[in-house]
Amino acid sequence: VSGLSTEVHTVPFSLEYRVFFKNEKGQYVSPFHDIPIYADKDVFHMVIATKHPLNTIKQGVKKEKLRYVANLFPYKGYIWNYGAIPQTWEDSGHNDKHTGCCGDNDPTDACEIGSKVCARGEIIGTKALGILAMIDKRETDWKVIAINVDDPYAANYSDVNDVKRLKPGYLEAMLEWVRRTRNEFAFKAEFKDKDFTIDIIKTLVTKKINGKRISCMNTTVSESPFKCDPDAARAIVDALPPSCESACTVPTDVDKWFHHQKN
Numbered sequence: 001v002s003g004l005s006t007e008v009h010t011v012p013f014s015l016e017y018r019v020f021f022k023n024e025k026g027q028y029v030s031p032f033h034d035i036p037i038y039a040d041k042d043v044f045h046m047v048i049a050t051k052h053p054l055n056t057i058k059q060g061v062k063k064e065k066l067r068y069v070a071n072l073f074p075y076k077g078y079i080w081n082y083g084a085i086p087q088t089w090e091d092s093g094h095n096d097k098h099t100g101c102c103g104d105n106d107p108t109d110a111c112e113i114g115s116k117v118c119a120r121g122e123i124i125g126t127k128a129l130g131i132l133a134m135i136d137k138r139e140t141d142w143k144v145i146a147i148n149v150d151d152p153y154a155a156n157y158s159d160v161n162d163v164k165r166l167k168p169g170y171l172e173a174m175l176e177w178v179r180r181t182r183n184e185f186a187f188k189a190e191f192k193d194k195d196f197t198i199d200i201i202k203t204l205v206t207k208k209i210n211g212k213r214i215s216c217m218n219t220t221v222s223e224s225p226f227k228c229d230p231d232a233a234r235a236i237v238d239a240l241p242p243s244c245e246s247a248c249t250v251p252t253d254v255d256k257w258f259h260h261q262k263n
């Protein structure tokens, strides 16, 4: 996305850590709302972010502690690049006809399967290949399977069947990984094809609701009820607590392997 840059607040592995996005004028913008869904025809943007004002990136927190992705043997952390497609929405007030459950009120997640490990805050163009419907606490949570258009092998992938053919075992590993992190699947854990995926993304983008858990604040979507001016956006950044005083280190148990099902 041209002119977009990121700004890091404090240090990684601290509760105060944030990654903000700025436009070419140096104004803070929301990576979910201010970045268009399409990078090109049939190419979706994908970005990693969260539910906070301006949807900055921060590390997950559980019970007031920073959350790390467990190494579920034999996997090391995530086995894909995890992010979301901007300007999409999974409506919590809408019962999905495919899954019978309402949305989780988040943008649609995407798992990018290319060979490059992307950086936090990176925005990439992706081709949607397939989709998996997860049910988490009776909410629908779609996971789009995508590939970075800049991947050297992107041209070889146009549907989920190509993943089956060219990365044998990958889809099975994805299912197993998700299963062990407690989620259920709709459609008997079947990956849907590209056409189904694009229809789902289109349905989601047309929904217009104010999220209860996600901040809708954006700075460039005109006529949006949540539009805020650049000064208000800056005030959010200025109001953040300062850096932690001691150096922030990653707890050593983060490097542990987990061999059993985590409950």
Ligand SMILES: *[C@@H]1O[C@H](CO)[C@@H](O)[C@H](O)[C@H]1NC(C)=O
Pocket (backbone or CB within 6 Å): 155, 156, 166
């Ligand atoms: C990938 O695509 C290239 C050309 O685009 C082709 O030469 C190559 O054989 C393909 N690889 C596979 C494994 O299909």
Ligand SMILES: *[C@H]1O[C@H](CO)[C@@H](O)[C@H](O)[C@H]1NC(C)=O
Pocket (backbone or CB within 6 Å): 032, 033, 087, 208, 209, 215, 216, 217, 218, 219, 221, 224, 225, 226, 227, 228
């Ligand atoms: C901005 O963007 C979305 C559309 O993506 C709109 O529905 C919403 O009302 C606006 N939210 C914000 C933050 O302005």
